[in-house]
Amino acid sequence: xxxxxxxxxxxxxxxxxxxxxxxxxxxxxxxxxxxxxxxxxxxxxxxxxxxxxxxxxxxxxxxxxxxxxxxxxxxxxxxxxxxxxxxxxxxxxxxxxxxxxxxxxxxxxxxxxxxxxxxxxxxxxxxxxxxxxxxxxxxxxxxxxxxxxxxxxxxxxxxxxxxxxxxxxxxxxxxxxxxxxxxxxxxxxxxxxxxxxxxxxxxxxxxxxxxxx
Numbered sequence: 001x002x003x004x005x006x007x008x009x010x011x012x013x014x015x016x017x018x019x020x021x022x023x024x025x026x027x028x029x030x031x032x033x034x035x036x037x038x039x040x041x042x043x044x045x046x047x048x049x050x051x052x053x054x055x056x057x058x059x060x061x062x063x064x065x066x067x068x069x070x071x072x073x074x075x076x077x078x079x080x081x082x083x084x085x086x087x088x089x090x091x092x093x094x095x096x097x098x099x100x101x102x103x104x105x106x107x108x109x110x111x112x113x114x115x116x117x118x119x120x121x122x123x124x125x126x127x128x129x130x131x132x133x134x135x136x137x138x139x140x141x142x143x144x145x146x147x148x149x150x151x152x153x154x155x156x157x158x159x160x161x162x163x164x165x166x167x168x169x170x171x172x173x174x175x176x177x178x179x180x181x182x183x184x185x186x187x188x189x190x191x192x193x194x195x196x197x198x199x200x201x202x203x204x205x206x207x208x209x210x211x212x213x
Contacts, residue, residue: 037171040084044207045196047161054155054197054204055107059148061167062178063194066212068186074212075177077191078169080143083132083152085166090118090126090158102126103156109147111136117156126158144178155204163196163204183212 043064061081066074090102103117114133120126132138138152155163172178181199186192193209195202205211 036079036173038169040166040168043165043167043193043196045163045165045204046207047157047159047163047204049159050203051157051159052203054157054201055151056153056155056196057148057198058142058146058150058152060194060196060198061142061152061165062144062148063180063198064165064167064196064206065209066180066192066194068183068188068190068192070188071186072183074180074183074186074192076144076180077171079172079175080141080170082141082168083138083165084168085129085131085164086153086155087129087164087166088127088155088157089162090120091160092123092125093120100126100158101156102128102158102161104128104130105154105156106130106133106136106138107151107153108132108136108138109150111138120158165196181212186213 058081061083062076062078064081065077067077068074086104088102088104090100093100100120101117102120103115105116106114111133116128116130118126118128132152137150142148142150142152157163181194183192183199190210192212193206194212195206196204199212
């Protein structure tokens with residue numbers, strides 16, 4: 001009986017041999033390699049003393065990291081981005097002041113307009129944390145040269161608001177770099193952060209990076 005049970009366990013297996021999976025690692029050759037740098041990153045911006053509405057486009061997000069080959073030109077480090085999260089903190093209003101409203105309105109070309117808002121009252125700041133609506137174009141990848149003028153969302157914010165933008169990123173690999181916003185008097189070879197609303201508007205300044213001049 002014991003011999004029969006052992007025979008049952010080893011039936012169909014060649015003694016002393018291991019079966020190699022076609023999709024598994026092979027010690028005789030290196031595994032597939034993807035050189036493109038891919039990561040998730042959170043960018044932070046401050047509104048300063050500006051109140052108002054700000055339209056944020058695909059091109060704005062692609063311009064967030066720039067290098068300046070000359071004093072009056074810049075190129076993008078980001079080849080593609082995908083928007084994951086927008087989070088906004090409004091500046092607290094003083095006790096007795098009217099409530100301050102902060103909102104994010106999703107606008108994408110193939111997305112229904114959706115507004116997410118909050119009121120700051122007294123010493124409590126307004127706080128909005130929102131992701132692009134499901135199955136909307138706001139969730140699509142933004143790629144240089146493709147629909148860069150599309151508005152993804154609009155910020156309605158008060159002075160001194162803080163905005164966090166979480167993105168999935170793909171860095172430029174072998175493609176020719178794409179020109180970014182046009183600086184004035186930039187340091188050659190410097191890494192710059194662009195304004196979230198673009199250099200022409202220049203209200204939502206980057207934190208943690210030197211702002212593009």
